[in-house]
Amino acid sequence: MSLRLNSTAPDFTAETTKGTVHFHDWIGDGWVVLFSHPKDFTPVCTTELGYMASIQSEFDKRNCKIIGLSVDPVESHVRWEKDIEETQGAAVNYPMIGDPTLAVAKLYDMLPADELPTCEGRTPASNQTVRSVFVIGPDKKIKLQLAYPMTTGRNFNEILRVLDSLQLTAAQKVATPANWNKGDDVIIVSAVSDEEAKEKYPQGWKTLKPYLRVVSLQ
Structure with a gap:
């Protein structure tokens, strides 16, 4: 499925590091940033998750939740979070979606629908398109989508800037x-x-x- 701006963000139920999430229900009447990662224990993503943890309060002020996704099981995310806190100095307190069957990555058009439904044997290179950012509004519509290469860390201050613009121009x-x-x-x-x-x-x-x-x- 091809997603565009103002498409309804696909709903899903998934296990996360903070328990089971029913996505649309979890969004509630606020905003959300969903950002994805090709693999656990990858260097650039380690810095990104840590930085997002360090500025989570800025998203809280804007009534915006943060949720990460990586094409690995939740147990792997939990181990990775320890490395993130150790190296980046910030604990990840937002949920990380476990997506070992690639279901959410496919739902959000980050991987082809015909990929085998398993994360086993996959590498960061084979998951390199799982480097997306989606900003979703209270109406469950996609307000922003970005895709980054694996070698370029994302600028989350820019995401905050865009969120400020989106919220102002919505009002x-x-x-x-x-x-x-x-x-x-x-x-x-x-x-x-x-x-x-x-x-x-x-x-x-x-x-x-x-x-x-x-x-x-x-």
């Missing part, structure tokens, strides 16, 4: 410009007329072009 009729950060000026979307904008933004805005109106929300 207000604005868009965020290039390199926007929380608190920066935003763009009034074209669907908002000047008359409506006057009501929403009595402080005024800057018109760079008729289609490019910039406003401060501060």
